[in-house]
Amino acid sequence: MIKLLIRRYVKDYRNVTETKVRESYGVLSGMIGIFCNLFLFIIKISTGLLINSIAVISDAFNNLSDLGSSLISILGVKLSNRPPDREHPHGHGRYEYITSLAVSFVIFGVGLELLRNSFQKVIKPEEVLFNPISVSLLVISVFVKLWMFSYNRYIGKAINSGINRATACDSLNDAIATSVVIAGTLLGRVVNFPFDGVLGLVISVLIMYTGFGIAKNSVDLLLGSSPDPELINNIKSYVLEGKGIKGVHDLKVHDYGPGKISASIHAEVSHGANIVEIHSEIDDIEQKIKCELGVDIVIHMDPVEE
8 A cells, every 4th residue: 555655646756866756755654644643542542531541541642742753754854855055065864863863752751751640550540441342443553553664664665764764663662562452451351450550651661662762873873873884885896896996995984864875985996097997987886876875975096006
């Protein structure tokens, strides 16, 4: 289904290195997230109030925070795709990392508040009212979240988006959390134990852990984490495949946001080589790396003895 939506709403959807295409992917993903999470919030808050379950209510507000995260992610995509200007010659791609960090704060804050409420439920447990219809709605919500995990993972991989990868992880956690709530609701009918409050604690800790993980990854990217080893190897391989290239050194990679990676490398060539031919070969390599790896690269010729 997600592929059908992409083909319908994303023009030139295969050209994922193009700024406008990436923006369309991000907006589509965010809008789906808004509608799905609003639907889930309404289902879960109604169910939670109906059966008097703090665990289900906690899960509902988790979906509400996800809705807010989808709004922030759309804003992040719009900001990150603004063209370069005098103050930001390499563009605004890192806005996406900043919005991912903002999403993590929202997620962590919701988890902290739900932790407090769940702790109160453990101290003063209340009866959870079993309702087959409510449980059925929760089961439906699990499948919705699994679908959201699938489409966010697909888009995250397609456009190399940290926001979508983080959202995919969060969606999978939500599906697991809701499954645990369903199990606890059923067990609570036969076992005299405050499952509701305890499960609320588990869910809130899971939510905070997810927020912390997203924050750590975003901060690493903003500070300049080490480039992907696979990308490093691919760049070197492409350069070394060039005619007349004897070796490479001093590869530097700079990440200015998803789809906005710049690099420079020194290519060793024979000091007696035809400079015009080598220059033409290097131009071709730079274009190939740009098209196939999405990296803007500058290759410097270094003459070496045979």
